[in-house]
Amino acid sequence: MPRALEALAALKGRWAGVADRASLDHPAVNVPAADLLAVLKSLKEEHGFDMLTDVSGVDWAAGARPRFTVVYHLFSTRSHEYVRIAADCADDAAPEVPSAVGLWPGADWHEREAFDMYGIRFSGHPDLRRILMWEGYPHYPLRKDFPLAGIETILPDAEVVAETKTGAIAAPMMGGPFVAHSGGINLTDAEPRAKDESWTERRPKPGA
């Protein structure tokens, strides 16, 4: 039996909340957020999964239950296998899971990114601030309810704004998703179009 399957079987025996997760490639389990740290620690120290390769947030769309999941990919430098650990965030309004920085210092940036993009908080993280967007940015861009074109946002530094008269503007062209689902979306609406275009051949020009 490969080491990864053995390890996950041991986890399932030890924690009642650990359950199999559907996967097309690597062995995967769902773990309750409360047991997450203990499970990761056991994988690292008892089963040889010594490398945290990736931490990724997933948004299952506004209204989905649960809405946010954090997915960890661990790699063993000895047996060269991956395992996938997924933890659902209990609270959709204030998603939170424990931080793995104590186990892997490399988790620091990954968790900051998930916080930056999804607003998922990692309790116990020593320095949880934005990493790709700037400090003070008000939105979480990878959430499904954030539009593709972006949202107009003022820059945090009033002096810079006064001097340069610039801000973060939405993309000049709206549109998307750039794919035709049969019968799903209106393709005319998905076409790339100038943002201020308030009428199309389907919607009459206002006031005309």
Place this chain on the structure above:
Amino acid sequence: MPAEHAFPDSAARAAAGGFETEKMSLSMGPSHPSTHGVLRIQLELDGEVVTRADPVIGYLHRGDEKIAENMTYNQFVPYTDRLDYLAPLANNMAYAIAVERLAKLEVPPRCQATRVITAEMARISAHLLGLGAFGIDVGAWSVFMYSFTEREKLYRLFEELTGARFTTSYARIGGSSRDVPEGWTGRVAAFCEQFLPRLEEILNLLTRSKIFVDRTVGIGVISKEDAIAYGLTGPNLRGSGVPLDLRKDRPYCGYEQYEFDVPVGTRGDGYDRYLVRGEEMRQSVRIIRQAIAKFPSGPWYAEDAKRIFAPPKDKVLTSMEELIQNFMIVTEGPQMPAGEVYFEAENPKGALGFYIVSKGGGVPWRLKIRAPSFCNLSILPKLCVGAMVSDVVAILGSLDFVMGECDR
């Protein structure tokens, strides 16, 4: 400079009756020549010694993952060019294999061999630039000129194969955008032939150079344990003595057929990382030669993947069935099953991973890019503390990162 040689902090010095000093804060970048793009490091200095380093990234953030959720799998291929833009062919391949894993699709041997050859050429091209830029960072200017001459030859071969020098967009889900041109593999073999002696010349400029050795030996030492704990991959991990190479340890795309060695360092300093990259180029030439020697004939795309790979253009224009097939793949995207996959490929900078969550159809629900440069840079705050400002430049050069990939 090792941490124990660093000056004691100002308070301790004042207590010992010395001068009262204060820390200086220095913003290095985002447009500093040694930060290779738009990395900014907020340094806190005690004289010349770094006491705290806080990398500020995101200047090149384009929201690639958001874009991926809004287009078909094939439409995202050009965006992968712009991750590690020094090795677009390797990114194309890693992305295509990740999606093919989702579709449970195997591409035929000819396509695999083409992908291996192009990925290894991309590795040579990326390492040449990495070494050239590293040389410039520490004062050896001429290396850059020689290595760029060789890269130019590679770019000509890329152009002949893909139609573009830089942003190749060569891979497609289930195949490539086109077959290998007549006589191209022969020209690649001829490049390898003349490249090996040139590579020795280039490496000779650095390996025994007094200045280069002085500036890199013992600088930016990463221990084995730290390298693993921070998730370092690629030459930065192997430079620290961890013999982990996904091409060997989790072979994909037929890498198990080729014979090559995985170089590792012993001390984990900047010089070791340089040596590893130099040797990797020689090994890449070895792989390319083997792949060319037994370059398979036969189909170059997965012929049975009717809902994934678009039919040949001449058939599209003459046959109704192929026309419909082409239309569906272009408008709705290659049809994928629902599920999750994670695939990492050994790219020049390290393990480039794609985590794809699919709900079926032609668009990923979530596509996470695990960028090696992002993970490699996360060790910077630890690495810079105790170093001199000029060593920070050498450390950055030895990590060989690309911001296009780090910020995505």
